[in-house]
Amino acid sequence: MIPLGYILGxxxxxxxxxxxxxLTRRNAIRMVMSIELMLNAVNVNFLAFSxxxxxxxxxxxxxxxxxxxxxxxxxxxxxxxxxxxxxxxDDIDVDKVHSLQG
Amino acid sequence: xATSLLPLLPQLLLVLFALAVLLYDLGNEDRPGLGSLAxxxxxxxxxxxxxxxxxxxxxxxxxxxxxxxxxxxxxxxxAGTFLVxxxxxxxxxxxxxxRGEFYTLILLAGVGMxxxxxxxxxxxxxxxxxxxSLSSYALVGMIKRQDQSIEAALKYYLMGAVTxxxxxxxxxxxxxxxxxxYLPDIASALALTKDIxxxxxxxxxxxxxxxxxxxxxxxxxLHMWTPDVYQGAPTPITAFLAVGSKAAAFAGFIRLLAxxxxxxxxxxxxxxxxxxxxxxxYGNMTALAQTNMKRMxxxxxxxxxxxxxxxxxxxxxxxxAATLYYLLxxxxxxxxxxxxxxxxxxxxxxxxxxxxxGLGQRAPFYAVxxxxxxxxxxxxxxxxxxxxxxYLFFAAVQSHYVWLAVVMVINSVIxxxxxxxxxxxxWLEPCxxxxxxxxxxxxxxxxxxxxxxxTSTPPAAASSTPEKAQSWPEPTKPASLALGVAVVISLLLxxxxxxxxxxxxxxxxxxxxxx
Numbered sequence: 044m045i046p047l048g049y050i051l052g053x054x055x056x057x058x059x060x061x062x063x064x065x066l067t068r069r070n071a072i073r074m075v076m077s078i079e080l081m082l083n084a085v086n087v088n089f090l091a092f093s094x095x096x097x098x099x100x101x102x103x104x105x106x107x108x109x110x111x112x113x114x115x116x117x118x119x120x121x122x123x124x125x126x127x128x129x130x131x132x133d134d135i136d137v138d139k140v141h142s143l144q145g
Numbered sequence: 146x147a148t149s150l151l152p153l154l155p156q157l158l159l160v161l162f163a164l165a166v167l168l169y170d171l172g173n174e175d176r177p178g179l180g181s182l183a184x185x186x187x188x189x190x191x192x193x194x195x196x197x198x199x200x201x202x203x204x205x206x207x208x209x210x211x212x213x214x215x216x217x218x219x220x221x222x223x224a225g226t227f228l229v230x231x232x233x234x235x236x237x238x239x240x241x242x243x244r245g246e247f248y249t250l251i252l253l254a255g256v257g258m259x260x261x262x263x264x265x266x267x268x269x270x271x272x273x274x275x276x277x278s279l280s281s282y283a284l285v286g287m288i289k290r291q292d293q294s295i296e297a298a299l300k301y302y303l304m305g306a307v308t309x310x311x312x313x314x315x316x317x318x319x320x321x322x323x324x325x326x327y328l329p330d331i332a333s334a335l336a337l338t339k340d341i342x343x344x345x346x347x348x349x350x351x352x353x354x355x356x357x358x359x360x361x362x363x364x365x366x367l368h369m370w371t372p373d374v375y376q377g378a379p380t381p382i383t384a385f386l387a388v389g390s391k392a393a394a395f396a397g398f399i400r401l402l403a404x405x406x407x408x409x410x411x412x413x414x415x416x417x418x419x420x421x422x423x424x425x426x427y428g429n430m431t432a433l434a435q436t437n438m439k440r441m442x443x444x445x446x447x448x449x450x451x452x453x454x455x456x457x458x459x460x461x462x463x464x465x466a467a468t469l470y471y472l473l474x475x476x477x478x479x480x481x482x483x484x485x486x487x488x489x490x491x492x493x494x495x496x497x498x499x500x501x502x503g504l505g506q507r508a509p510f511y512a513v514x515x516x517x518x519x520x521x522x523x524x525x526x527x528x529x530x531x532x533x534x535x536y537l538f539f540a541a542v543q544s545h546y547v548w549l550a551v552v553m554v555i556n557s558v559i560x561x562x563x564x565x566x567x568x569x570x571x572w573l574e575p576c577x578x579x580x581x582x583x584x585x586x587x588x589x590x591x592x593x594x595x596x597x598x599x600t601s602t603p604p605a606a607a608s609s610t611p612e613k614a615q616s617w618p619e620p621t622k623p624a625s626l627a628l629g630v631a632v633v634i635s636l637l638l639x640x641x642x643x644x645x646x647x648x649x650x651x652x653x654x655x656x657x658x659x660x
Contacts, residue, residue, distance in 0.1 A: 062310075081310035132292075
């Protein structure tokens with residue numbers, strides 16, 4: 044079996060990659076994609092911990108199902124907001140959205 | 146009784162009314178009594194809460210917890226939801242907002258908040274948090290014809306989604322360390338851990354989880370969204386975020402720290418102490434420079450989050466009780482401020498501080514009420530804010546956090562300056578017939594381009610023509626009774642909490658035991 048440390052390293056990498064993307068990308072859709080990467084890292088964590096530390100305990104899988112469900116709702120809402128934005132300004136670059144400042 | 150639906154009664158009633166509002170609104174533009182139907186939701190939930198109060202315990206495989214803590218925060222949530230709908234009644238008539246969806250989402254956000262407060266299982270807290278957050282993201286962007294509203298929704302959504310992923314990562318690490326996400330079990334697992342200070346995984350988990358909640362209550366490194374969202378959102382939703390969202394997030398926060406992580410207190414206490422000081426100082430300093438009332442209230446709410454956090458830092462039963470007391474007073478003083486703000490914005494078609502000029506002569510009732518709410522926010526007797534701050538201060542001094550109490554007092558003095566700026570506008574500035582276009586100071590909210598206004602024809606935008614700007618604009622509709630009622634309720638409770646705190650204090654003292 045793959046050692047748990049490798050899987051945790053993978054999920055940490057995935058999470059870091061997503062966080063880096065979410066903080067540096069300026070295209071709103073790409074930011075949402077990066078956030079999805081972060082949530083997938085969370086799911087990998089839950090499943091790995093569940094499988095390696097408490098085999099037979101379904102709690103980690105239940106968490107993963109909940110996270111996926113909520114993530115789907117979150118993405119649907121995010122895309123709706125981005126769609127509203129693209130109708131207003133033909134561009135979804137978040138740097139061009141700056142009427143609120145002070 | 147273990148599997149009956151009874152303990153969920155308040156939340157179920159709220160969901161029921163949310164669906165009823167949505168169905169009643171279907172397919173028809175002009176439904177009479179839609180707002181009243183929505184207002185019945187939180188009232189019914191309060192009644193349900195009265196029934197549930199007689200059945201404390203844990204239900205649904207320990208997913209749902211009915212105790213005095215959850216009852217307190219549910220009461221706060223339903224009262225807040227009721228008052229926010231009261232504030233919205235006038236607002237949705239004047240703005241291009243679809244009423245049915247608006248009320249439904251407010252009620253559903255209320256369900257999320259009450260779920261957050263009534264569980265000791267992180268899964269339920271997370272689901273409640275997301276129900277509240279997703280509804281709020283949509284509510285912030287509800288004025289679809291306004292760039293500011295959409296921008297605020299986008300910023301809130303992107304930052305909120307990132308921090309909720311960070312929160313989840315922290316929870317997954319906690320799950321890995323302790324093998325559970327039920328907070329009392331986490332606490333007992335951590336109590337057996339030897340080296341709390343040196344456990345890097347635990348430090349990362351605690352920091353990530355704190356970040357997730359810190360975002361919702363707008364603590365400083367994660368406060369960036371607050372001013373923008375407060376300014377861009379529909380004003381009743383700004384009030385909702387300030388009171389409901391913040392109270393619910395603090396409920397989750399307190400439950401997490403007091404029930405789940407008391408063993409790791411040496412990890413989070415110094416961190417949160419630093420964050421509290423920076424948060425209140427930053428919020429107050431930045432609020433000094435604001436010219437937009439909603440933006441100023443955004444920074445003020447950052448500062449208030451810092452005050453409330455001191456109660457968690459001190460972490461004694463007394464200080465937690467003080468935190469709850471302050472949250473209770475904070476609900477009513479903030480709703481009061483926003484009710485006055487909506488009233489003034491209806492009259493002046495501007496949300497700048499300059500719009501409050503001469504309010505003392507034009508509308509003494511609203512001016513005096515607003516002044517009292519400000520006194521309460523600063524913490525001057527005889528108001529609820531004073532008693533809340535006094536209890537916080539007292540609890541801090543008792544546990545040798547004198548320096549934190551001193552920082553709090555210095556900050557209250559600073560905050561006096563910007564609240565006084567508004568009060569000065571109301572009484573000391575002459576009642577000039579300023580053009581609303583000039584007073585709006587370039588915000589696109591009230592001075593929309595004519596082309597856009599003609600397509601949308603909201604009453605507020607249509608009336609901001611140059612001819613009308615010469616004199617005091619007449620209100621487009623008669624002043625709303627609902628706003629006056631909201632101000633009176635808030636005023637009575639702020640004064641009651643300030644003059645007669647004993648019964649309330651006993652109540653929050655019981656709730657703060659988290660039993």
